[in-house]
Amino acid sequence: MLDVISPSDPLTLKSQLPAYIRARGHLTARLQDSGRGTRVFDLSEAGGYRLKFPHADQCEAMIVNTGGGMAGGDHLALSLSLGPKAVAVCSTQSAEKIYRAERDRAEIIATLTLEDTAELAWLPQETILFDGAQLHRQLRVDMVASATFMACETVVFGRSAMGETVHKAQLTDHWDIRRNGKLVFAERLRMAGDIQALLDRRTIGAGARAITTLVYVAPDAEARLEETRTLLAPDDSAPVEWGASAWNGLLCIRAVSTDASALRRQTARFLNRFRQRPLPRVWQC
Numbered sequence: 001m002l003d004v005i006s007p008s009d010p011l012t013l014k015s016q017l018p019a020y021i022r023a024r025g026h027l028t029a030r031l032q033d034s035g036r037g038t039r040v041f042d043l044s045e046a047g048g049y050r051l052k053f054p055h056a057d058q059c060e061a062m063i064v065n066t067g068g069g070m071a072g073g074d075h076l077a078l079s080l081s082l083g084p085k086a087v088a089v090c091s092t093q094s095a096e097k098i099y100r101a102e103r104d105r106a107e108i109i110a111t112l113t114l115e116d117t118a119e120l121a122w123l124p125q126e127t128i129l130f131d132g133a134q135l136h137r138q139l140r141v142d143m144v145a146s147a148t149f150m151a152c153e154t155v156v157f158g159r160s161a162m163g164e165t166v167h168k169a170q171l172t173d174h175w176d177i178r179r180n181g182k183l184v185f186a187e188r189l190r191m192a193g194d195i196q197a198l199l200d201r202r203t204i205g206a207g208a209r210a211i212t213t214l215v216y217v218a219p220d221a222e223a224r225l226e227e228t229r230t231l232l233a234p235d236d237s238a239p240v241e242w243g244a245s246a247w248n249g250l251l252c253i254r255a256v257s258t259d260a261s262a263l264r265r266q267t268a269r270f271l272n273r274f275r276q277r278p279l280p281r282v283w284q285c
Contacts, residue, residue, distance in 0.1 A: 022073040022104075025049035031059060032083035041083075049076055052093075059088040060280050063124070065096065070108075072101025072134055078110045082118035082147075089121040091280040095156070096124065100132030105170065108137045114147035121275065122151040125283065126210070126264065129157050129195070134170045141177040141217075145249075148218040149177070150275070154267065156210045156260045157195050166195040177217055177250075184248050185215060206241075208256035210263045216251040216274075224251060224274075231273050238262040 025047020032041045038059035045051060050064040061080065070076070082088060098106055114120055122139075129135065143149050155171065158164035170192040177185040191198060199205030216224070225246040232242040232253070240257040257263035271279055 022075070023048050023067050023070070024075045026077040026079075027051045027063065028079045029061065030081050030083070031061070031086045031088050033085040033087075038082075038086045038088050047076075049078075054281070056281070058277065059086075061088055061090040062093055062280065062282065063090070064093045069097035069099055070106040070135075071099045072106060073104035075107045076109070078108075079113075080111070080120075081113040082115060082120055084116040084118065086115075087119040089123055089277075089280055091282060092124040093282055095126040095128050097128045097130065098133040098135045099130050101134040105134035105136050108135070109140075110138065111140045112142070112149070114141070114143035114149055116144055117146045117148075118143075119148040120150070122149070123271065123280065123283070124153065126154045126156045126260065128159065129155060129166055129169055129171060131158065131164065131166050132168055133166070136172045138174045139176070142181075143177070143179055143217065145180050146219065150214070150216045150218075151175075152212065152214040152267065152271065154210060154212040154260075154263065157199065158209065160209055160258075160260065167197075168193065169195050171195075175213075175215070177215065179217060179249065184217065185250055185252075187213075205256055207258050210257050210260035212253075212255040212263060212267055214253040214255075214267075216253075217249065219249070221249055221251040222246040228253065228274065231270055235266065238266055240266045242266075 027049050028044040029040060029051055030042035031038050040053060043051060048066040052062040052064055054060055054062060080090060112120060139151060141149060157166040173189040175185060175187040176183065199208050225244060228244045228251060232244060239259050240255055240263050242255045244253045255263060268279060268283060
């Protein structure tokens, strides 16, 4: 738990922060192939979150947080399922900002289901953690072997252009991907305390202020490893370090950078080339 800045301030006392002022939302959607493209067949929204589908050449599901960010105690549960042959990309309207939490953590729980030959690209824009933030995030995926799934998540620790630093925060990030019911990818990330000092350690971040994890699970995932490494060839003008590996029917990419903007540009360039499809318009750099 993070300490309250000023225990004498009544606005920071837990007794003064009833649950009903916290943002608790959920989004549930079912996407199916209509024979003329992927369409929304069921949609449920609650709280300050909306799922919009702008007109585009591909089915784009856009998560909108009308609150403009998340603070301690806020909660979002999202459930998205794709029927056979459905093809979609899911992103966010903007970077998700995680503000200071006095006591309770913010939570984001995403559950994704892909049926036969469905394709989903989970491409939210960056998550920005501010000093004092607490975030617990879970990504749960249940897919069949013939489906194709890509997830790309970037976390930015403070906006360096604004002179921000993250000295006290907490992040837990859990990923579970199951293929035909079998767990093929599980990851548990926990960062707590002085995040900047942690990332400054040579064996962890070597001064990084932004990190990206990308996972691609598909029938051709392992066969695309060399192609991926070629696309990730170093760019001397961008301070981004990449690494890629493939095993067990999946491809995993990690990236760190001292410059969040450079990491975003490099990630967008890679996604365009790897997917050979345009990114959602909100991603345009």
